[in-house]
Amino acid sequence: MISIGKSIIFFGIILIIVGSFILFSVKIPFLGKLFGDINLKKENFQFYFPITTSIVLSIIVSVVFWLMSYFKK
Numbered sequence: 537m538i539s540i541g542k543s544i545i546f547f548g549i550i551l552i553i554v555g556s557f558i559l560f561s562v563k564i565p566f567l568g569k570l571f572g573d574i575n576l577k578k579e580n581f582q583f584y585f586p587i588t589t590s591i592v593l594s595i596i597v598s599v600v601f602w603l604m605s606y607f608k609k
Contacts, residue, residue: 568586568589570588570589570592573586573587573588574586
């Protein structure tokens, strides 16, 4: 039972971090405007694909989870 409680607390903390990031992401000036992000604008059409931003965020999240598993041992 204790491991279920720890898991719920862990996922709750992750949700708080992700929610805070979404809330304050507007104030981060470079987010979504990195070199390599695709932004196509036409008359009645706009396509935006933040591929570089996604890769950078993926690397950051992977390092955080790796550090968490490293210090858990």
